[in-house]
Amino acid sequence: MAYRKVCDSQGAPMAGEALDCAGGLDLDWDLGMVEVQQPDLSVDRVQMQHVDCHRSGGSDPGPELVEPIQPSVCVSPHGRFERLQEDPNYISHFTRAPAHKGQRIHGHVIRYLLVGFGLFTLGVLTGWFTHTSTIKDKAPASPTDGSDLLEELLKGITADKINSLQRSFSSQSDDSEETKARYLYRQWVGLGLTDVRLYNYTVLLSLPGSTPNTIHDQSSHQCFLPGGMLCNQHEANELLMQHFSYAAYSAGGIVQGEVVDVQYGSMNDLRSAKHRSNHSSHIALLKLGHAPLLYKLSLLAGLGFGGVLLYVDPCDAPLGRSNWNQAFRVTLNPGGNPANARAAERHVTSLLVQPISALLAKTLLSAPSMGNEDACVPLEMPPRTEQKTITLRVGNQLSTEKIYNVVGYLKGKKNPDRYVLVGSHHDGVHGGGASAIMNQLIATLTEQTKKGWQPDRTTVFCSWGGSALGNIGSFEWGKDNSVVLQSSAVAYVSLNSPVRGTESLRATASPALLQLTTDIQTRQLLSCIRGGNCPGPTVRPLQFPGDVTFFANQLAVPTVEFAFEETKVEETTSFLAEAQFYPKSPETVDPLFKFHETIAKMTAEAIFRLVNDPVLPFYPLDVALSVQSKLKDQTVLSPSLLSSASALRDHAAYFQSETMRPANDPKERDPSHVRMLNDVLRDLEKSFIVPQAPAGIYRNLLYSLPGGTPQFSILRFSEEAVCNITSKATSEELLCSSSTEQTASVIGRAIRSAEKLMCFGLDLFENYPSAIV
16 A cells, blocks of 8 residues: 655645645655655555445444544654765866976976865865764764664563562561552652652452351361361461451351352253252352353352352362462452442342362362372262251451552653553552562663653553452543543553463463564563473463453453463363462562563563554454454354454455555555554454453453353353253243344444444545555
């Protein structure tokens, strides 16, 4: 695709005939540039004809760019610059005297020529050095090119620096969230961020009661704490850990009932439990894994259970980690401040929920011993075992508290109204290491701005409060700024839990950022901290917990996160991150901070590309391919849905090759084109937000759950929830079919919306003047 050079015309529209630039501005063009031949416009017309973008009737306005397109300025294909050399075409001409003149006259001529030549040379050298000195004095220090600057950025990130920042962060005498937030505020101002703000919100928190929650076995008349110890035999130093083990926003009270083993809450387990649990006097023993916790709790509540005991099966735990006597904490808050909801919704669920250790689960299940050490036998209740009756007491308390967010800005130069968000948190069980990495990134980026570099887009650094109990801080700030973020946020880079272990590297990203994330991971693994013995690059668009949830799930902002995990993310273990075990310090997990350094460098490269690349590193074809992969082996889907997905792939491929590729060429790049192009790329993911989804499932269709077969999560779980638990009654079979069709219809509308956006982008650039001047 060809472009014209256009200039600022005091806000005049650029549609139609291109504006001519003032003559004085032509001095900025490279004198040695070979004139580019204008392409045959008929070729573009012929190529565009094969993309048939069908539109609905005139009543459908189609996609709309929220931000106004700012007028462009005149630029050279090579950028503005000053020529620091004299005209290379200058040639001195001398008149040689005739040969028949006398020797005396000839000698005078030679002397005059030598003196003249010397004076001329002296004048040229004096002018050259004077001109060069003037240019150097007036021109600011120009930063290095992108690749050199990136290398300099990465060299500034070291394990020792992160370790020092972590020691400083953890040395605060007061461990309160307010103290941590104010410390970060002072740090960010000192590191060079010129605009740093401290926000506070009054929110409703769910906290442990004055005494630990208990489980009383009626048959043995024994009382257990969540970790499995007897209530009257625990040591004083273990009481804090028992207080830590609770489910935030669970209902409180006392429930008594028989223990029912529902394993992971799969459809077969729940169908079997339905016949035994037709009233509220049953308590489910539920393993984490397979599916989101909130989704499984919603099914158990619908089946009439009164309480749920959560545990992690030792066979799912990372190798070498013993969690037999460790209970944990979970939050049932899907996000936001429950104080803003109705009183009936503040507990999220009517169930009494309590996390327990695997040791206590084994006792309540009457499970046999684990056998030899080489084989792990999953915990389950043996057949024909008499069910235990227990009394579950949950004494959580609701309390109004203040939480704090710290937000700092590194302003962009060309597009300051386009934001790349970088988020971590300073509360919870993994706050320290994330805050140290965040401070290192800020220090490294501001150091480069002091040397003359200015990013294209604005970087917004965010440290969230209230993350451990439902990502409350990020939800509150996101809601307050949702109107601006809808049109201005282009990406979210997450530092939710950067180093949870040292076993495997996990990269999670939106489909549009899969290519960028893969490239970054591949380059960093070449110098892996394990001497090249690292896992290969694997990047998947999976939904993952943390403050990223609001931005990915509510605003459809493309997201990326790098993290080290304790184990590979598999189907059964993928949701173990919902369990928050008692915190380990970053120094314990990563004593040399080498893993922190690797995550910091990967994150720094992602930030640099997102704020610095003229064309956003988004790839719409990857989005279309991800959609098609989620539709494989779905016999219930209609041919029209598959056709829409195929059309989206074709239009995305054409948009990527014929619109994005030329825009990346500096000789054809034009600011107005790049801005319009980036707005289309920014809005693509918004097409895949659906109005509703099952509990615990993303509304953003592009994120899927772990498993062997990629699939739209809402299609899988809407079908399971309605079809597989119900009986075989004809009316319920019709309900099952209706639910599947409705879900497929929602998916189809999302795909067609994305297809229309691609057509809109193609038409936008087809109608723009396409000649080069």
